[in-house]
Amino acid sequence: MADTSQSDDMSPGARSGLSARWHRLSIRQKQVVWAWAFLAVPIVFYVVVRFYPTGNAFVLSFQEWNLLGSREWVGFENYVDLWNDPVFWIVFVNTFEYLIIGTPISLVISFFVAYHLDKVRFMHGTIRALYFLPFMTSAVAMAWVWRWFYQPVPIGVFNNFLAQFGIPQIEFLQSTSIALPAVLAPAVWAGLGFQVIIFMAGLRAIPPTYYEAARVDGVSNWTMLWEITLPLLKPTIVFLVVFSSIGFLRIFDHVFNMTTNNPGGPLNSTKPLVLMIYETAFGGRSQMGAAAAQTVVLFVILLIVSLVQLRILRDR
Amino acid sequence: MAIAEDIRIKPSSETLLRPDRPKPPRNYAQFIRWALLFLGGVLMVMPLVYMISTSLKYSFEVYNLNLIPEEPTLENYTYVLEDGRFYTWFLNSLIIATLTTISTLIFDSLVGYVLCKFKFRGRYLIFIAILSTLMIPTEMLVIPWYLMSQQLGWLDTYWGIMFPGLMTAFGVFLMKQFFETVPDDFLEAARIDGLNELQIWWSVAMPLVKPALAALAIFVFLGNWTAFIWPLIATTDTALYTLPVGLSSFGDEADVAWELIMTGAAISTLPTLVVFLIFQRFIIRGVVMAGLKG
Numbered sequence: 233m234a235d236t237s238q239s240d241d242m243s244p245g246a247r248s249g250l251s252a253r254w255h256r257l258s259i260r261q262k263q264v265v266w267a268w269a270f271l272a273v274p275i276v277f278y279v280v281v282r283f284y285p286t287g288n289a290f291v292l293s294f295q296e297w298n299l300l301g302s303r304e305w306v307g308f309e310n311y312v313d314l315w316n317d318p319v320f321w322i323v324f325v326n327t328f329e330y331l332i333i334g335t336p337i338s339l340v341i342s343f344f345v346a347y348h349l350d351k352v353r354f355m356h357g358t359i360r361a362l363y364f365l366p367f368m369t370s371a372v373a374m375a376w377v378w379r380w381f382y383q384p385v386p387i388g389v390f391n392n393f394l395a396q397f398g399i400p401q402i403e404f405l406q407s408t409s410i411a412l413p414a415v416l417a418p419a420v421w422a423g424l425g426f427q428v429i430i431f432m433a434g435l436r437a438i439p440p441t442y443y444e445a446a447r448v449d450g451v452s453n454w455t456m457l458w459e460i461t462l463p464l465l466k467p468t469i470v471f472l473v474v475f476s477s478i479g480f481l482r483i484f485d486h487v488f489n490m491t492t493n494n495p496g497g498p499l500n501s502t503k504p505l506v507l508m509i510y511e512t513a514f515g516g517r518s519q520m521g522a523a524a525a526q527t528v529v530l531f532v533i534l535l536i537v538s539l540v541q542l543r544i545l546r547d548r
Numbered sequence: 549m550a551i552a553e554d555i556r557i558k559p560s561s562e563t564l565l566r567p568d569r570p571k572p573p574r575n576y577a578q579f580i581r582w583a584l585l586f587l588g589g590v591l592m593v594m595p596l597v598y599m600i601s602t603s604l605k606y607s608f609e610v611y612n613l614n615l616i617p618e619e620p621t622l623e624n625y626t627y628v629l630e631d632g633r634f635y636t637w638f639l640n641s642l643i644i645a646t647l648t649t650i651s652t653l654i655f656d657s658l659v660g661y662v663l664c665k666f667k668f669r670g671r672y673l674i675f676i677a678i679l680s681t682l683m684i685p686t687e688m689l690v691i692p693w694y695l696m697s698q699q700l701g702w703l704d705t706y707w708g709i710m711f712p713g714l715m716t717a718f719g720v721f722l723m724k725q726f727f728e729t730v731p732d733d734f735l736e737a738a739r740i741d742g743l744n745e746l747q748i749w750w751s752v753a754m755p756l757v758k759p760a761l762a763a764l765a766i767f768v769f770l771g772n773w774t775a776f777i778w779p780l781i782a783t784t785d786t787a788l789y790t791l792p793v794g795l796s797s798f799g800d801e802a803d804v805a806w807e808l809i810m811t812g813a814a815i816s817t818l819p820t821l822v823v824f825l826i827f828q829r830f831i832i833r834g835v836v837m838a839g840l841k842g
Contacts, residue, residue: 259739260667266745267666271674274659277715282681285692292691299698345588348581355586361828362589365596368820370774372792373813376799377599380806386611387806389598393613424592426835433836471839482685485776485792492800506687506777513691514781520691527688534685 292524299518310525319500320508320526327481327505330416331537334480338420338427339472345424346431347461360432364425371422375489378418379405382490405490408501415502419486423479427472434468435461470545474538481534482506505530596821603811610807624811634815636787637794641816644706644779644790645772648713652768653761655715660723661749665735675724681717686778694781704785713772719764722838726760727753763834770820791816 257265293310297303314320349359366374381389382404391401404414438461446456462469484506487496495511496503505526513523602610603624605617612618628634663675693712694703702708730753738748754761779790789797795816799809824831 263666263745264668267662267668267671270658270662270745270749274655274678274715275674277655278678278681281693281712281714282684282689283677285689285696286681286684288692288695289688345585349585351578352582352585354582357828359585359589360832361825362586362593364832365593365821365824368770368824369596369817370776370792370820372774372776372796373599373816374595376795376809376813377595379799380602380809381595381598383806389613392611396613418595421592421595426839429832429835430839433840478685482687484687488776489796489799492796509687509691510777510781513694520695524691527685527691530685531683531688535683 289524289527292521293528294521295524296519296521299520303521306521310522311529313522314525314529319503322500323496323503323505323508326412326501326503327483327533329412330419330480330483330504331477333413334416334420334483335473335477338423338476339469341420342424342427342472343431346428346435347457349428350432350435360428363428366422367425369422371419371485372489374418374422375486378414378486379490382414406498408498411491411497411502415487415490415497416480416483419480419483423476427476430468430472431465434465438464466545470542473545474541477537477541478534481537482530484510505533596817599810599813599817602807603814605807607805607807610805624807625815628808628811628815633786633789633794633798634791634812637789637791638815640706640788641773641791644709645769647706648710648772649765649769651710651714652716652719653765656719656764657723657727657754657757657761658749659715659720660725661727661753663720664724664727665730665732665753675720678717678720682721686712690778690781693778697782702782704783704788706788708782709779709788709790712778713768713775716768719768722764723757723760726757730756759834760837762830763838766831766834767838773820 254262254265292303294305294307295303296306296309345363349356349363352359380387383391384401384403385391385395388404390404394401402410405411442460442464443456446460451459481504483504487502487504487507488510491497491502495515496507509523509526509530512519512526597615601615601617604620604622605612606619606621606623609617609619659678663671689712697703697708702711734752734756735748738752743752774792775790776792776796779793780796783789783793786794786797795809795812798804798812
């Protein structure tokens with residue numbers, strides 16, 4: 233912008249009007265004008281829809297507001313209340329349980345599948361498609377499908393299946409200990425296909441000469457896996473660990489839809505932080521300030537977990 | 549490397565190199581590997597198969613475990629569609645996902661192009677600023693978006709559902725990466741031919757990054773088709789629900805039969821599954837591209 237006005241001052245007395253000014257610009261100056269013209273709408277978008285709301289969330293977290301009255305500054309009260317809320321600590325632990333169970337299980341399974349599928353030629357594309365299909369589904373729809381699976385006899389598929397062998401029923405969604413893994417299962421299931429595809433791309437990128445050389449030396453497959461495959465796959469692993477961890481920490485769709493009759497499961501045993509945020513803000517009492525404080529906590533958790541993972545994995 | 553050359557001198561058959569491992573057991577092992585992978589794959593799609601098969605069953609058959617309905621029927625589909633709501637929700641989802649995808653493709657590629665090919669002061673700053681928004685989780689923004697929408701009267705409108713997704717930082721990053729592969733000479737030649745910058749971007753640069761655009765389109769469309777939390781917050785009028793929000797409220801109604809919920813789930817899942825089966829190779833390549841570059 234500054235460049236256009238400068239060029240104006242430099243040549244006074246020339247033709248006036250916008251088009252005349254435009255023609256007087258050098259090619260480089262014209263490029264700058266074009267660049268800012270192209271960026272104008274996106275800049276407005278990022279300021280209004282990304283940066284302003286981010287700032288607003290931080291500001292709101294220090295206020296109390298139920299949408300009706302006026303906003304009141306309360307300092308750190310929202311954070312202190314959250315700290316003293318026993319439900320928050322249950323939710324906090326749940327959120328990390330999703331991460332700590334979900335990420336290793338899904339990565340180990342998907343690596344196992346990718347590693348072996350990479351060595352299979354017959355019907356390779358079909359098998360790959362079978363693993364990938366669940367990724368193309370909507371979490372809400374699948375949550376309802378799995379919720380049906382988990383129902384007690386005579387409704388649910390799993391319990392019907394168990395009953396055929398005389399195994400006692402499992403109250404998947406009603407039990408405080410099994411409900412969380414039960415809710416997590418469809419999330420892991422739906423994400424596997426994506427991870428398998430990314431792992432296979434990573435495996436393909438490893439030069440086959442490494443394996444040939446190792447084979448000549450008589451190295452076992454197991455050693456090759458640990459000494460060649462996994463170290464060379466590190467960038468892929470780092471990406472998938474961080475990416476899937478963020479996904480599990482933000483789990484919401486599955487939990488919300490599998491426990492609509494009792495949000496967050498029995499005694500809050502499945503409630504993740506995002507569901508708590510949703511309930512605080514939109515669950516009837518409209519505690520916007522408290523909910524905003526919870527979103528800030530979520531933001532900090534995501535940031536710390538990502539940074540720690542990057543630090544640990546990169547060093548190894 | 550010297551070892552690798554040795555291989556080329558010897559016959560490349562592995563059995564010659566490793567006589568301790570005779571061939572037949574290897575094939576046997578290979579078959580087991582294949583069979584287990586195939587079995588695993590079948591297990592992976594079982595939930596989808598059950599969903600579809602149940603949606604084709606009469607209610608008396610629903611609690612049977614058989615996969616193929618004894619008396620297949622489309623009654624559930626006619627019931628759900630005659631009810632009219634799923635039809636509306638399907639249309640809402642389609643319109644919203646399509647418009648957001650178009651907007652994202654245009655703006656993300658435009659910004660990516662400018663940040664890649666134009667030299668001007670502040671471009672690095674803008675790139676970093678846009679990338680930094682990737683760290684902000686959607687959940688942190690929904691409350692301010694809701695307050696904003698409420699003030700501006702955007703709740704219960706298409707625009708209200710769409711506006712947060714009109715551009716994505718991920719797409720800007722992806723497109724910037726891909727525009728690096730477009731040679732500057734091409735753009736310079738077009739400039740000499742008298743095309744203006746808008747024309748150069750649209751008719752010279754854009755066709756060269758079509759694969760990246762397609763990959764981005766898949767991700768953005770799928771993301772918007774399945775998006776839940778924001779549409780759930782932004783709408784209270786059932787006529788404006790998207791499929792996920794509609795299905796969620798439908799399933800929650802009292803006394804809704806499971807075969808009808810499965811039908812609703814199938815309606816919201818089948819379109820993307822069919823698209824995937826048709827463009828399989830292409831979509832997987834796109835996912836790898838977006839996943840690895842992004």
